[in-house]
Amino acid sequence: MTISPDDLVRIARLAELDIAEADLRRLAGELEGIVSYVGQLTSLASADPPAAGDPVGVVLREDRVDPIPLDRAPADFAPEFQDRFFLVPRLPAMDGG
Amino acid sequence: MTAWETVIGLEVHVQLATRSKLFCGCAATFGADPNRNVCPVCLGLPGALPVPNAVAVRLGARAALALGSTVHPVSVFARKNYFYPDLPKGYQISQFDRPLATGGEVRCESPDRGLVAIGVTRLHLEEDAGKLIHDWVPGRTAIDLNRAGVPLAEIVSEPDLRSPTEARAYLGVLKQVLVYTGVSECSMEKGSLRVDANISLRRPGGPLGTKTELKNMNSFANVERALEIERERQRTILDGGGRVEQVTLLFNADAGTVRPMRGKEESHDYRYFPDPDLPPVVLSRAWIDAARAELPELPEAKRSRFQSAHGLSPYDATVLSAERPVADYFEAVVRAGADPKTAANWVMGESMPGYNEVGAFAVSAVRLAGLIGLVKDGTVSHPAAKRVFGELGAGDEAPHAVATRLGLVQVRDDAQLGAWVTQVIAEHPAEVERFRTGEPKLLAFLVGQVMKKSRGKADPKAVSERLLTHLEAS
Ligand SMILES: [Zn+2]
Numbered sequence: 001m002t003i004s005p006d007d008l009v010r011i012a013r014l015a016e017l018d019i020a021e022a023d024l025r026r027l028a029g030e031l032e033g034i035v036s037y038v039g040q041l042t043s044l045a046s047a048d049p050p051a052a053g054d055p056v057g058v059v060l061r062e063d064r065v066d067p068i069p070l071d072r073a074p075a076d077f078a079p080e081f082q083d084r085f086f087l088v089p090r091l092p093a094m095d096g097g
Numbered sequence: 098m099t100a101w102e103t104v105i106g107l108e109v110h111v112q113l114a115t116r117s118k119l120f121c122g123c124a125a126t127f128g129a130d131p132n133r134n135v136c137p138v139c140l141g142l143p144g145a146l147p148v149p150n151a152v153a154v155r156l157g158a159r160a161a162l163a164l165g166s167t168v169h170p171v172s173v174f175a176r177k178n179y180f181y182p183d184l185p186k187g188y189q190i191s192q193f194d195r196p197l198a199t200g201g202e203v204r205c206e207s208p209d210r211g212l213v214a215i216g217v218t219r220l221h222l223e224e225d226a227g228k229l230i231h232d233w234v235p236g237r238t239a240i241d242l243n244r245a246g247v248p249l250a251e252i253v254s255e256p257d258l259r260s261p262t263e264a265r266a267y268l269g270v271l272k273q274v275l276v277y278t279g280v281s282e283c284s285m286e287k288g289s290l291r292v293d294a295n296i297s298l299r300r301p302g303g304p305l306g307t308k309t310e311l312k313n314m315n316s317f318a319n320v321e322r323a324l325e326i327e328r329e330r331q332r333t334i335l336d337g338g339g340r341v342e343q344v345t346l347l348f349n350a351d352a353g354t355v356r357p358m359r360g361k362e363e364s365h366d367y368r369y370f371p372d373p374d375l376p377p378v379v380l381s382r383a384w385i386d387a388a389r390a391e392l393p394e395l396p397e398a399k400r401s402r403f404q405s406a407h408g409l410s411p412y413d414a415t416v417l418s419a420e421r422p423v424a425d426y427f428e429a430v431v432r433a434g435a436d437p438k439t440a441a442n443w444v445m446g447e448s449m450p451g452y453n454e455v456g457a458f459a460v461s462a463v464r465l466a467g468l469i470g471l472v473k474d475g476t477v478s479h480p481a482a483k484r485v486f487g488e489l490g491a492g493d494e495a496p497h498a499v500a501t502r503l504g505l506v507q508v509r510d511d512a513q514l515g516a517w518v519t520q521v522i523a524e525h526p527a528e529v530e531r532f533r534t535g536e537p538k539l540l541a542f543l544v545g546q547v548m549k550k551s552r553g554k555a556d557p558k559a560v561s562e563r564l565l566t567h568l569e570a571s
Pocket of ligand 1: 067118121122123134135136137138139140246
């Protein structure tokens with residue numbers, strides 16, 4: 001699979017990453033290397049998947065208020081926390097909503 | 098000017114009435130301190146695993162069944178990936194290509210087309226995102242994640258609606274069904290119901306036009322308004338030979354305008370894929386049947402039964418079946434022995450104002466039936482019974498006891514009535530004469546005089562009969 005600089009720009013944008021023009025070609029090559037490395041898996045012989053019977057469903061939990069306690073208070077692990085709110089830089093893209 | 102046909106579809110998100118969130122044990126209640134209802138799962142902390150809430154699945158299925166949708170034995174939770182600060186995990190757990198349910202319809206009354214069936218495309222489960230407050234701290238966005246992970250059902254309609262008014266009617270019926278079935282509180286104020294609308298115009302029968310999406314409406318009335326405004330905007334563009342651009346628009350209720358969201362958010366590529374942390378939701382035939390059996394009688398069925406079984410007018414049946422507590426109360430009054438039509442009048446005229454104010458009935462159904470019985474057997478007059486009703490709410494005294502205490506039990510004592518009648522005839526010779534010479538309306542005046550003498554305690558029917566006997570005899 002080939003990854004063009006254009007593909008890379010699009011992937012970076014979806015990941016909200018800013019990538020310098022100068023790095024595009026190098027990163028596209030590296031990403032292509034990663035993808036083809038993973039792609040080797042398809043060349044492995046594998047046993048047939050188990051015959052489709054009734055699928056095993058997810059186990060549902062009872063509707064009980066029983067939260068897993070936080071080890072540390074939010075203020076301790078949030079980069080910014082004020083009056084019980086997490087704070088992040090305001091992005092221009094947020095003007096919409 | 099050529100006519101355009103309006104095509105509208107709605108996406109409605111309702112909060113499922115669970116105690117806890119969709120994938121964790123945090124409380125799903127509204128109004129807690131910010132970031133109080135959070136845990137490693139809904140904060141998206143590394144290593145935390147989601148476990149779906151059985152009641153959320155059941156309520157979603159119940160909603161689907163109430164709408165006549167097909168609940169699928171296998172549905173799949175998927176990750177909808179996007180970066181936004183209200184989404185701690187970087188993705189929302191939703192359902193994509195295998196939703197909980199598909200198909201179904203909402204029947205509502207269109208002002209132009211009569212009863213219309215609006216198709217339901219799908220109903221799926223998903224978690225809500227957090228709440229953002231911009232510029233509360235300058236240059237910062239504040240995040241409250243109490244809502245993150247709250248269970249929602251998204252109900253998508255087919256583009257079957259043809260006017261903003263129909264859209265509002267659809268929402269009214271949908272909300273009624275969801276409240277009736279206990280699926281959701283459906284309160285737009287509390288954020289437990291949200292509506293996004295798609296609208297486009299086309300030549301009647303022609304291909305669909307380019308649609309725009311409307312967001313940020315905070316009431317059904319504003320959904321209708323926003324759609325009207327956007328319909329006008331599109332019509333003006335098309336009539337001028339222009340083209341409608343596919344955009345998401347935010348409604349501003351104060352200004353009565355719609356304005357586009359910033360373009361960047363438009364080109365979403367959500368890269369859906371099945372959530373590897375969550376095996377499929379598998380529901381057995383028996384489970385689905387049990388969910389169906391749990392359904393209460395729905396408003397539409399109740400409305401027609403109130404007409405056929407209780408002989409109510411369509412209007413009365415509609416009012417009394419609109420809310421389940423009212424319908425149950427009305428039927429309890431009837432079960433306690435009241436005539437259905439009389440019970441309907443009392444419930445609508447006397448009980449409902451109080452119910453609408455405080456959300457509960459002050460006078461129990463049995464006591465109201467007792468009071469209706471007192472009017473029927475002539476113990477109290479209708480106006481007196483209304484006064485008794487006012488008193489009933491305050492305590493648990495029996496209706497008859499209240500009527501006696503207030504001195505409202507009607508005098509049906511023949512001798513007493515006879516005495517009042519004789520006095521009134523003697524005191525008003527002129528009116529008596531006019532009645533006798535052909536002015537029957539004077540009877541009402543004379544009845545009124547007797548009622549006055551009795552201080553309202555006489556039974557007006559008995560008075561009238563007695564007066565007639567006297568006037569004709571002498
Ligand atoms: Zn949680």
